Amino acid sequence: MTRSEPCIVLVGLMGTGKTTVARLLAEHRGVELLDTDKLIEARDSRSIREIFAQSGEAVFRELESDVLRECLSRPGSPIIAGAGGVVVREQNRAMLDLARNAGTAVVVWLHARPEVLAERTAKGVHRPLLDNDRMGTLTQMSEDRSPLYASVADIVIDVSDRSVESVVDLLVSALDEQEEFEGNGHE
Numbered sequence: 001m002t003r004s005e006p007c008i009v010l011v012g013l014m015g016t017g018k019t020t021v022a023r024l025l026a027e028h029r030g031v032e033l034l035d036t037d038k039l040i041e042a043r044d045s046r047s048i049r050e051i052f053a054q055s056g057e058a059v060f061r062e063l064e065s066d067v068l069r070e071c072l073s074r075p076g077s078p079i080i081a082g083a084g085g086v087v088v089r090e091q092n093r094a095m096l097d098l099a100r101n102a103g104t105a106v107v108v109w110l111h112a113r114p115e116v117l118a119e120r121t122a123k124g125v126h127r128p129l130l131d132n133d134r135m136g137t138l139t140q141m142s143e144d145r146s147p148l149y150a151s152v153a154d155i156v157i158d159v160s161d162r163s164v165e166s167v168v169d170l171l172v173s174a175l176d177e178q179e180e181f182e183g184n185g186h187e
Helices: 020-030 035-042 048-055 057-072 090-101 113-121 132-154 164-183
Strands: 006-012 033-035 079-080 105-111 155-158
Touching: 006 020, 006 048, 006 057, 006 090, 006 155, 020 090, 033 035, 035 048, 035 057, 035 079, 048 057, 057 079, 057 155, 090 105, 090 132, 105 132, 105 164, 113 132, 155 164
Parallel strands: 006 079, 006 105, 033 079, 105 155
Antiparallel strands: none
16 A cells, blocks of 8 residues: 555544544545445445444444454545544554554544533434433543543544634644654654
8 A cells, every 4th residue: 555645534422523524624635535434334235323223333343443444454545534433442443553653544533522512413413322311421432432532643633612614724734734743754
């Protein structure tokens, strides 16, 4: 696999705007967008909700690992919108670390306060993991997963009080700074 620039992997809890930010960043950079949720649904011919309901979370996580592996090995420098729980499995964190250490991926953690996530996830798409206590579930997920996201992140952006456009601008600046730093012989 040959890349002139690393792929960018966006991680974070549901509602942080990973897919929207990834789409705008891919447009800005003129590269391919890979949305792991959409790729999982296409591969399994079922919605995420159906996968959870019919086969359970373990089957979904296995599909998620397979899709992540494929995305990380994709040629070019795609922008990857990772599923919210991509960091839950040690295997996935190891894949991300391997790609980061090889210089073929930059992992960006989009972080937001649980109350912001609760408001954002109340609109639109049905999210199977939030069927019961939305705020309680998001708070617990944030507490459980934050150390995992932090362990794989090269860049952390708090999206709580920012527009999508300002998040993209901030991310572009952070990526440019990182590329400039690494281009000066620093690794």
